Amino acid sequence: MRKLIRTVFLVDLLQGLWVTLRNQHPKHIYTEQYPAQRPKVAERFRGAPRLNINPDTGETLCIGCNLCALACPENLIVVGTERDPKTNRKVLTTFTYDTSRCMFCGLCEDACPVDALELTQDFELASYTREGQIWDRQMLEEGPRPTQYRS
Amino acid sequence: MAGSTFLDSSELVLNMGPQHPSTHGVLRVILKLDGEKVIGTECVIGYLHRGVEKIGENRTYVQFAPYVDRMDYVAAVSNGLGYCLAVEKLLSVEAPPRAQVTRVILTELNRIASHLLWLGTHALDIGAITPLFYTLREREEVLKIFEKYCGARLTTHAFRIGGLQYELYDGFEEDVAKFCDMFLPKVDEYEELLTDNRIWVERLKGVGILTAEQCKAYGVTGPVLRAAGVAWDLRKAQPYSGYEQYDFDIPIRQNGDTFDRYIVRMEEMRQSVRIIRQALERIEPGPIMAKVPKVIKPPVGEVYVSIEAPKGELGYFIVSDGSTQPYRVRVRPPSFVNLQALDQMCRGALVADVVAIIGTIDIVLGEVDR
Ligand code: SF4
Numbered sequence: 001m002r003k004l005i006r007t008v009f010l011v012d013l014l015q016g017l018w019v020t021l022r023n024q025h026p027k028h029i030y031t032e033q034y035p036a037q038r039p040k041v042a043e044r045f046r047g048a049p050r051l052n053i054n055p056d057t058g059e060t061l062c063i064g065c066n067l068c069a070l071a072c073p074e075n076l077i078v079v080g081t082e083r084d085p086k087t088n089r090k091v092l093t094t095f096t097y098d099t100s101r102c103m104f105c106g107l108c109e110d111a112c113p114v115d116a117l118e119l120t121q122d123f124e125l126a127s128y129t130r131e132g133q134i135w136d137r138q139m140l141e142e143g144p145r146p147t148q149y150r151s
Numbered sequence: 152m153a154g155s156t157f158l159d160s161s162e163l164v165l166n167m168g169p170q171h172p173s174t175h176g177v178l179r180v181i182l183k184l185d186g187e188k189v190i191g192t193e194c195v196i197g198y199l200h201r202g203v204e205k206i207g208e209n210r211t212y213v214q215f216a217p218y219v220d221r222m223d224y225v226a227a228v229s230n231g232l233g234y235c236l237a238v239e240k241l242l243s244v245e246a247p248p249r250a251q252v253t254r255v256i257l258t259e260l261n262r263i264a265s266h267l268l269w270l271g272t273h274a275l276d277i278g279a280i281t282p283l284f285y286t287l288r289e290r291e292e293v294l295k296i297f298e299k300y301c302g303a304r305l306t307t308h309a310f311r312i313g314g315l316q317y318e319l320y321d322g323f324e325e326d327v328a329k330f331c332d333m334f335l336p337k338v339d340e341y342e343e344l345l346t347d348n349r350i351w352v353e354r355l356k357g358v359g360i361l362t363a364e365q366c367k368a369y370g371v372t373g374p375v376l377r378a379a380g381v382a383w384d385l386r387k388a389q390p391y392s393g394y395e396q397y398d399f400d401i402p403i404r405q406n407g408d409t410f411d412r413y414i415v416r417m418e419e420m421r422q423s424v425r426i427i428r429q430a431l432e433r434i435e436p437g438p439i440m441a442k443v444p445k446v447i448k449p450p451v452g453e454v455y456v457s458i459e460a461p462k463g464e465l466g467y468f469i470v471s472d473g474s475t476q477p478y479r480v481r482v483r484p485p486s487f488v489n490l491q492a493l494d495q496m497c498r499g500a501l502v503a504d505v506v507a508i509i510g511t512i513d514i515v516l517g518e519v520d521r
């Protein structure tokens with residue numbers, strides 16, 4: 001009998017419709033208007049890589065130890081160094097990072113003993129060419145400059 | 152056959168996929184049809200093969216960890232947990248208690264996220280579009296917790312061999328507790344939308360039946376097995392990561408049809424919340440990383456460790472030859488094994504049911520093909 005009433009009066013459908021209706025309330029809007037409204041990603045977000053520089057002197061923090069390149073499963077970091085004849089210390093010359101192959105696992109970041117390499121909160125890595133995905137030292141130090149849109 | 156026309160021919164072979172939206176990725180199913188009825192099916196897989204097992208042989212133990220996330224990308228945390236447990240067993244180390252509790256919380260959150268995605272897409276396949284929006288909305292909250300904890304949302308790489316890399320962020324407990332409180336009423340909401348809905352019931356009841364015997368014969372695990380009435384859950388049967396200390400039930404149902412699998416998964420989400428709530432109370436200060444050498448060089452030997460991933464038994468078989476790289480990594484993915492039962496479940500069903508049956512097995516092609 002109960003089943004009959006439920007069937008005749010479409011209780012199951014009304015129940016579902018009521019749920020849908022409840023969720024129409026404006027406070028349930030979750031869509032972000034992306035390019036105009038930029039999401040705030042978490043502090044630990046693993047995004048675009050950055051090679052940190054000392055803000056006071058403008059020198060790179062990297063000591064050219066090559067540990068990040070060794071830690072990377074994809075072997076996509078190439079660290080170029082040369083020995084300074086005066087101080088006999090390794091100095092960084094080139095640093096390339098192929099973001100097209102990177103899976104942002106964070107192992108390189110963990111391996112760096114001086115926190116020079118860091119995965120930052122920038123997440124817009126798209127580029128029109130494959131070559132554009134390979135970042136050199138300058139790009140890594142400056143970071144990407146995504147276009148800012150306004151609504 | 153003399154006098155037979157095209158219309159008389161009773162068998163029709165139809166390709167479904169690999170670009171079919173309801174095959175959840177790139178699965179090709181060859182259907183042999185008699186009218187609307189399915190006489191037989193054959194799966195063609197491998198479109199997403201990336202050679203993960205082979206990659207494992209060329210990477211060190213630490214380096215291979217991010218790759219396992221890419222097998223079942225919907226439940227990356229569970230994959231990572233299985234791999235870390237396997238290597239830890241090889242090394243005979245155990246993660247410290249704080250790490251274990253955190254692992255349990257994150258894995259259960261991941262189970263919820265995985266089931267939510269399953270529910271949304273499964274309902275979408277059947278034709279109910281609304282649940283997808285709601286489930287993705289709640290899944291987003293889980294992903295936000297992952298993002299805050301480890302910096303990635305999908306392929307998380309949250310665990311390391313021996314424990315955790317990241318300390319819990321400030322406010323982790325509150326975030327998780329808030330999610331639990333928010334989430335339970337939402338499950339009821341999904342059930343309100345679906346469980347009594349007569350289209351849903353008509354489409355699912357009695358479709359794709361797999362009995363307990365058949366499940367065992369195929370080696371099917373996970374919710375599919377539990378919906379057939381077998382209370383087999385590795386979290387209870389072979390507890391790992393301290394699951395024996397938690398109080399939770401294994402939801403089972405008897406009929407083994409698509410509707411029962413839906414009910415089992417819904418109940419599993421509630422049980423996951425229950426486990427998370429208990430785990431939150433167990434978080435205690437302490438180290439998060441066990442003593443693991445910098446260069447991981449396990450002794451010669453082999454190990455098989457399996458965990459209860461959202462989709463079933465996920466096993467890792469690792470052979471070590473004493474070097475820094477595994478000699479062989481073999482993965483037993485639940486989706487791959489469960490997919491074998493597709494033919495059995497589809498026989499005699501209608502074409503439209505095939506979509507429901509593929510959905511109910513809950514496959515992720517990244518894991519099937521590896
Ligand atoms: S994030 Fe991972 S894949 Fe990318 S460069 Fe670092 S170690 Fe390599």
Ligand code: SF4
Binds near residue numbers: 062067
């Ligand atoms: S690990 Fe750090 S310091 Fe060493 S080469 Fe890489 S970025 Fe430079």
